[in-house]
Amino acid sequence: EAGVVQSPRYKIIEKKQPVAFWCNPISGHNTLYWYLQNLGQGPELLIRYENEEAVDDSQLPKDRFSAERLKGVDSTLKIQPAELGDSAVYLCASSFSGGLQFFGPGTRLTVL
Amino acid sequence: AQSVTQLGSHVSVSEGALVLLRCNYSSSVPPYLFWYVQYPNQGLQLLLKYTTGATLVKGINGFEAEFKKSETSFHLTKPSAHMSDAAEYFCAVSATSGGSYIPTFGRGTSLIVHP
Numbered sequence: 738e739a740g741v742v743q744s745p746r747y748k749i750i751e752k753k754q755p756v757a758f759w760c761n762p763i764s765g766h767n768t769l770y771w772y773l774q775n776l777g778q779g780p781e782l783l784i785r786y787e788n789e790e791a792v793d794d795s796q797l798p799k800d801r802f803s804a805e806r807l808k809g810v811d812s813t814l815k816i817q818p819a820e821l822g823d824s825a826v827y828l829c830a831s832s833f834s835g836g837l838q839f840f841g842p843g844t845r846l847t848v849l
Numbered sequence: 850a851q852s853v854t855q856l857g858s859h860v861s862v863s864e865g866a867l868v869l870l871r872c873n874y875s876s877s878v879p880p881y882l883f884w885y886v887q888y889p890n891q892g893l894q895l896l897l898k899y900t901t902g903a904t905l906v907k908g909i910n911g912f913e914a915e916f917k918k919s920e921t922s923f924h925l926t927k928p929s930a931h932m933s934d935a936a937e938y939f940c941a942v943s944a945t946s947g948g949s950y951i952p953t954f955g956r957g958t959s960l961i962v963h964p
Contacts, residue, residue: 779956
């Protein structure tokens with residue numbers, strides 16, 4: 738069974754540039770999460786989707802971050818423009834109806 | 850509101866020695882508690898969870914944890930460390946929101962295993 742797939746695994750950009758991350762959840766999982774993991778910290782929830790609806794985006798910095806899950810399957814997280822402080826690992830996780838979460842390998846973003 | 854405190858950002862043990870990673874939680878409702886492991890450049894993998902029932906929970910790779918309500922603790926142990934146990938370990942506490950787990954993670958403890 739395939740796990741949560743994320744791409745790219747690594748991304749290096751200059752500040753003020755846009756960047757996008759993609760996540761494909763485990764087949765059949767209707768709940769999808771994006772987390773931010775800063776160096777030396779635990780993951781922090783950015784946004785949670787139930788199917789295509791964002792049900793919790795209170796921690797998403799909406800001035801520069803956006804996310805979508807148009808067909809209720811895969812999802813894209815975008816940052817525009819990126820800032821130095823956005824350097825971190827962005828984790829995607831999925832679950833069936835909000836149950837136990839399975840995590841992807843993450844995208845490590847470096848902003849120069 | 851809920852939070853987790855992991856005592857010690859780094860724990861160093863010798864191979865074959867007891868592993869003890871400490872976790873204390875705060876929760877306004879009966880908590881669900883989790884331990885995750887993260888190997889370098891990988892996502893988080895669930896080691897074990899406590900929801901209800903038996904307070905001693907056994908997980909994968911020989912790990913176990915005990916829920917102690919009176920101490921608000923959920924410490925992770927393994928009788929004998931193996932080199933492959935070297936990783937980052939995260940404790941998490943979760944209430945439920947409409948039936949969904951929403952975990953709050955601790956800062957993590959890095960386990961170092963010496964030969």
